[in-house]
Amino acid sequence: MNYDFGIANRSDDQPYEVTTFAKKHGLTIRAADAVLFANGPSRIACDAAALAFLCAVAAHAKRQTAR
16 A cells, blocks of 8 residues: 655755755845745745845835935
8 A cells, every 4th residue: 555644755845955045035145045044944934034034125225215
């Protein structure tokens, strides 16, 4: 019998490579490395952190142009 319980190595369970993560979110390698380091191996946490980082950068840029 072949039972598949979804426990096999899935790419969702593996940490991101820095370059892959940087390309996915449009980040520099340095920014991507910092986000990955700060948020551990969880892809979900890293994706959320990248979105928060990009929102913060956009908000900062908006404040700078409003001056």
